[in-house]
Amino acid sequence: MDFEAVYREYFGDVFRYLLRLTGSEELADELTAETFFKALRSIDRFRGECELRVWLLKIAKNAFYSHEKKNRRTSSVGEEPLYSLPDTGSDPAGLAERRAELNDLRQILHTLKEPYKEVFMWRAFGELSFREIGQIFGKTENWACVTFHRARKMLIERSKGE
Numbered sequence: 001m002d003f004e005a006v007y008r009e010y011f012g013d014v015f016r017y018l019l020r021l022t023g024s025e026e027l028a029d030e031l032t033a034e035t036f037f038k039a040l041r042s043i044d045r046f047r048g049e050c051e052l053r054v055w056l057l058k059i060a061k062n063a064f065y066s067h068e069k070k071n072r073r074t075s076s077v078g079e080e081p082l083y084s085l086p087d088t089g090s091d092p093a094g095l096a097e098r099r100a101e102l103n104d105l106r107q108i109l110h111t112l113k114e115p116y117k118e119v120f121m122w123r124a125f126g127e128l129s130f131r132e133i134g135q136i137f138g139k140t141e142n143w144a145c146v147t148f149h150r151a152r153k154m155l156i157e158r159s160k161g162e
Contacts, residue, residue: 013056014057017057017125018032023106031060050132050135108155120151
């Protein structure tokens with residue numbers, strides 16, 4: 001398998017997924033590099049049971065979780081950095097409010113139980129189809145769709161409760 005071609009074809013997908021997870025271009029770039037390094041080391045173990053893009057996004061998700069876990073060990077609660085968002089030209093007050101809303105949403109998302117959290121992240125951040133999400137979990141496309149909508153409903157309810 002031509003790994004350079006794999007890198008060129010899927011770099012954008014992996015980077016955008018990680019950018020949505022982290023909210024930081026710098027961190028997304030670092031984790032994208034880590035993802036492709038890990039993929040290069042284990043490409044011989046890729047069995048083709050899912051699409052290559054899905055496999056790479058799984059590696060990216062694990063890299064993100066490893067990074068978060070490592071940061072939790074080295075930071076006390078409340079001291080974790082808020083991920084910066086690219087400046088969209090909004091007024092500073094509006095941008096600060098948007099950052100706070102996204103941070104709140106990320107915190108609420110992490111309170112969801114599995115598989116709701118995972119399915120929501122794959123759909124919203126990874127932009128995977130319900131068919132691809134079903135493949136990841138060994139379930140049907142319909143299962144993925146129902147699970148996503150239940151997760152979405154839970155997020156809405158929990159965000160109203162705060």
